[in-house]
Amino acid sequence: xxxxxxxxxxxxxxxxxxxxxxxxxxxxxxxxxxxxxxxxxxxxxxxxxxxxxxxxxxxxxxxxxxxxxxxxxxxxxxxxxxxxxxxxxxxxxxxxxxxxxxxxxxxxxxxxxxxxxxxxxxxxxxxxxxxxxxxxxxxxxxxxxxxxxxxxxxxxxxxxxxxxxxxxxxxxxxxxxxxxxxxxxxxxxxxxxxxxxxxxxxxx
Numbered sequence: 001x002x003x004x005x006x007x008x009x010x011x012x013x014x015x016x017x018x019x020x021x022x023x024x025x026x027x028x029x030x031x032x033x034x035x036x037x038x039x040x041x042x043x044x045x046x047x048x049x050x051x052x053x054x055x056x057x058x059x060x061x062x063x064x065x066x067x068x069x070x071x072x073x074x075x076x077x078x079x080x081x082x083x084x085x086x087x088x089x090x091x092x093x094x095x096x097x098x099x100x101x102x103x104x105x106x107x108x109x110x111x112x113x114x115x116x117x118x119x120x121x122x123x124x125x126x127x128x129x130x131x132x133x134x135x136x137x138x139x140x141x142x143x144x145x146x147x148x149x150x151x152x153x154x155x156x157x158x159x160x161x162x163x164x165x166x167x168x169x170x171x172x173x174x175x176x177x178x179x180x181x182x183x184x185x186x187x188x189x190x191x192x193x194x195x196x197x198x199x200x201x202x203x204x
């Protein structure tokens with residue numbers, strides 16, 4: 001019975017983690033509301049989720065805001081660039097069905113737009129975790145994210161599926177926004193951290 005009220009007991013540790021997942025997801029949502037800040041908010045969410053929840057380090061919320069402020073400029077620039085790219089691809093894809101009547105060209109154009117959208121989503125899936133962990137210039141961040149996308153292509157496919165599924169669920173039902181962003185960051189951290197280790201010295 002005494003273990004039940006022990007703050008280090010299994011039940012309370014898991015309750016604490018569930019609370020962290022919800023709070024970090026809500027912080028990400030509100031920090032992403034201007035849309036242009038979704039990049040630094042995503043970098044902050046990934047950093048806080050990995051260190052605060054996966055590694056059980058203290059100060060997850062303080063870490064979120066610290067990373068958000070540190071990566072604000074570069075993250076906002078990346079949000080503007082890749083947000084515009086994804087918006088243009090989605091708009092172009094929706095335009096295909098309205099302007100092209102022949103099924104053959106429609107399928108070919110759809111395949112091209114789908115491949116480009118996969119590339120864009122794959123790049124941003126690596127970009128903000130990279131930004132949270134390492135220091136980059138804007139050009140260096142884009143170049144490194146593209147390289148990670150190509151070198152770790154199977155992981156990139158998994159990350160795109162996770163990102164697309166999370167975005168669809170949040171837009172469709174909204175209530176998952178209170179827990180799914182941090183859950184997605186934790187799931188994405190499994191292939192991402194494994195890839196990071198391959199490019200870091202052993203002592204890191």
